[in-house]
């Protein structure tokens with residue numbers, strides 16, 4: 111990729127003799143939403159913290175919006191938005207005060223009131239952050255991450271604690287940022303969230319990049335094959351096929367009409383991911 115927002119080559123991080131990140135390479139294109147998935151302890155946070163300039167690497171090359179994070183200065187940092195897994199808020203400030211203060215750190219901040227509205231906190235703008243619920247505090251984290259109009263937004267488990275409606279509103283907000291050209295690196299354990307938002311997905315497991323690819327082909331043809339489910343007498347039956355309609359039509363002919371409890375299920379990203387991680391499936395790594 112010519113103008114990658116993020117470029118990672120042969121990244122390694124050792125903690126003593128433990129290889130937390132082991133020869134990982136990938137690019138994130140400008141404007142792309144990239145989801146980094148993997149089980150607990152896989153090396154996601156270590157990778158992301160190296161990109162954010164919060165952690166040193168053992169070896170490899172890294173460039174984030176054109177700068178090596180280990181040389182990143184304040185001007186570089188102002189081009190990034192970071193929503194960490196947990197943040198220590200200045201809890202005695204109100205939502206509006208906190209956002210106004212943060213807006214002052216950036217050269218081209220977004221409008222504070224617009225950001226408050228975007229994260230759905232209009233009614234809480236004058237409430238002290240310490241008096242907000244966990245999910246509302248998480249919305250403040252997200253608001254602080256976007257107030258500086260970042261080119262590249264890091265979202266680490268952004269919707270933990272959100273109720274279902276708040277998650278959907280958050281997804282709309284992320285789509286809006288994407289339309290404005292923001293590059294997004296999303297780390298999440300919610301596979302439906304990755305499926306909703308990501309253009310490309312990568313799975314990191316035991317420190318290694320296990321799979322990477324566009325959302326709509328991720329996992330390969332075999333893992334994505336639909337499964338036809340139906341009932342025959344008191345038995346539940348299923349059949350995996352790349353041509354479910356042909357199979358269903360033959361099944362209907364055979365059983366003289368639509369079989370009971372007929373369903374065609376396409377594997378979700380979660381199904382594909384779980385199959386991959388459980389079986390340590392090696393995907394062809396393609397950039």
Ligand SMILES: Nc1ncnc2c1ncn2[C@@H]1O[C@H](COP(=O)(O)OP(=O)(O)OP(=O)(O)O)[C@@H](O)[C@H]1O
Nearest residue numbers: 125128129130148149150151152153154155156157
């Ligand atoms: N500061 C540290 N010192 C020593 N080992 C560490 C340190 N931070 C992380 N590790 C180890 O590095 C490995 C990768 O951890 P990391 O936090 O990057 O995983 P993760 O994929 O982000 O996990 P999670 O989904 O649980 O957040 C783990 O084995 C972890 O124990």
